[in-house]
Amino acid sequence: VGLDGSDDAQNLFTADIPxxxxxxxxxEGSGLTANIRKRCQLLVHLPMSGHVSSLNAATAGSIALFDIVRRQHGEPQSGS
Structure with missing residues (x-):
């Protein structure tokens, strides 16, 4: 799965992640290369609102990984 800001990338929060x-x-400057994009089974983006149009790569990757793991393993238990 490629995290990409392109127009053909699906919303991470609603995409069916394999x-x-x-x-x-x-x-951070140029995103995924064309060769990497072609090799990805799925392209996703983080939906942005307000005045922020992008995040740095580490922050975006952290948010994406958190959401993927949360969906695969469920919500964390209270107090965890």
Whole structure:
């Protein structure tokens, strides 16, 4: 799964993420290369609202991984 801001990328929060999954995050300046994009089974983006149009790669990747793991393993138990 490629984390990409392109127009053809699906919303991460509603996309059907395959399992097992490997997440590929592009560089902050230019994103994923065309070759990497072609090799991804699925392209997803983080929906943004307000004045923020993008996040740095580490932050975006962390959010994406958290959401993928949360959906695969369920919500954390209270007090965890």
């Amino acid at each position: 399992t097992p999954v490997a997440l590929v995050v592009g560089s």
